[in-house]
Amino acid sequence: MIIAVVDGMGGGIGAQIVSSLRDELPTYIDIYALGTNSIATSAMMKSHANKGATGENAIVTSSRKANIIVAPISAVMPNSMMGEVTCKISEAISDSEALKILLPIMPENISLVGLENKPLSLLIKDTIKVIKKEFNIK
Template sequence: MNIVVLDGMGGGIGSRIVGILKEEIPPYIEVYGLGTNALATAAMLKKGANKGATGENAIVVNAGKADVIIGSIAMTMPNEMMGEVTMRMVEAINASEAIKIYIPILPENNYIVSLEEKPLLLQIREAVALIKKELNL
């Protein structure tokens, strides 16, 4: 069983997700840190991701093998994160049969109505609790 954490740019969100996951889930579940760039991947590995890989192809290949995918909702929007998110990545993430959990951090001038604004740490903790519930942990 594996959980894929997606992030780009500096890897700040992904590294926080990895850190909390590693505290909350059993050690037999592997956490993969997949970054759109090497900095994001390195940040997730530093926080304890079991494996890490970088770039479009790594995300495309591993999204199809994931049991759970978690990351910013911006990872489902082509050209976001300053152009780091490609159409191939978005297609692979959306086509994956994995459980998908999105942190509602949106690019500028994008909104989702009816979501309660909460601090990032609380959103990540809620996402990890949802993963545990979905995996019966």
């Protein structure tokens, strides 16, 4: 099984996701760190992702291989993350057959109503619960 974690900017969110996934899930699960830039990829690799790749083509290609994609919701919004998310990146993630777990971390000019405002640590715990339930992982 492959879980792709997509992040940009400084990679802080992705690094926290990778670290928690690594702590909570079995070691046979591969975690790919997919950064929109090398700083984000590096931060996620330091959190013990199995593989890492950077940039549009890496994200597009790896999104096809992933069983699960975990990312901030902005990863499916073209031109978000200060322009780091290209149209091809957002399209590849959206079109992937992988289960997509999108964390409701919004760009400043977007609000989603009806969502509970939770800290990142609780969003990550919820992410792990979804993965364990969907794939029968104990």
